[in-house]
Amino acid sequence: MNHFEIEKGKSHIIVEIIQYIPNAVLSKTIIKKTTGNITASSFDAGEELAEKISPFDNYIQIIDGTAEIIINDKPHKLNLGQGIVIPAHAKHSFNANVQFKMISTIIKSGYED
Numbered sequence: 001m002n003h004f005e006i007e008k009g010k011s012h013i014i015v016e017i018i019q020y021i022p023n024a025v026l027s028k029t030i031i032k033k034t035t036g037n038i039t040a041s042s043f044d045a046g047e048e049l050a051e052k053i054s055p056f057d058n059y060i061q062i063i064d065g066t067a068e069i070i071i072n073d074k075p076h077k078l079n080l081g082q083g084i085v086i087p088a089h090a091k092h093s094f095n096a097n098v099q100f101k102m103i104s105t106i107i108k109s110g111y112e113d
Contacts, residue, residue, distance in 0.1 A: 006030055015063045018042045020099055025049060035109045043067070043096035051093040058086040058106045065100030069093075 006012060018028050018040045025047050030038040036056070040063075043049075051070070060069060061083040069076045069084060071092045076084055086092045088111070 014040065014103065015101060018101060020044055020101075023047070025096075030103075036105070036107045038106075039104045040101065041104060042101045043094065043099060045096055045099045047096045049094040051091050053089060053091055054086070054106070055088055056106050056108050056111075057088050058092075058104055060084050060086060061103045061105075063101045063103055065096075065098050067100040067102060068095040068097055070095070 006017060017030075018026060020026075020042050021044060023044055023046070025041060025043050027039050027041040030040055042064075060067075060078070062078045062080055064080060066080070067078045069078060069086070069092060071084075071086055072090050078084060
């Protein structure tokens, strides 16, 4: 996994900051803080991320292609421009039936509210 923060105060085309790599899932950190992080990821067709559980809410936005996200055993098909919140403590996994890119925003604070 490649981690970096993109240059602050400089515009960018979000879909171009991460490329597709054959037979791989690639992630690049946009912002990483103790209170949360934003990550761009690309999935080549046929790739998947195994089921996991996070203690934090995770907002997923599709910026290229179409993704299948399974949350608590329920599949969700997300197309370009669509987003979904994966609730904290929910089982979830990702399947790339076709290649796709996404932005993941994890918020690690505010749960006491």
